[in-house]
Amino acid sequence: MRPHPERAGTSIAFAAESAYARMLHDALAPENIHVAQLIVPGAIRPDAEHSSPDVLAERLFDIHSQRDGFRHFAEPMPD
Numbered sequence: 001m002r003p004h005p006e007r008a009g010t011s012i013a014f015a016a017e018s019a020y021a022r023m024l025h026d027a028l029a030p031e032n033i034h035v036a037q038l039i040v041p042g043a044i045r046p047d048a049e050h051s052s053p054d055v056l057a058e059r060l061f062d063i064h065s066q067r068d069g070f071r072h073f074a075e076p077m078p079d
């Protein structure tokens with residue numbers, strides 16, 4: 001989401017993947033195909049409030065079911 005100098009390689013890949021997914025979201029919406037992105041900052045841990053596997057599974061199911069918007073966040077992002 002925000003480039004970081006210590007992880008520049010993955011930041012570049014993320015930007016490309018994000019742009020491609022957004023293009024698919026826009027191009028496929030008229031065919032009733034929903035493409036979305038869930039951003040999970042940090043590690044996925046069983047004890048995490050916003051990023052445990054169970055919480056993320058529910059979040060992904062909600063995104064799939066509700067089909068609203070493109071970019072979603074597992075937790076609030078600081079400004």
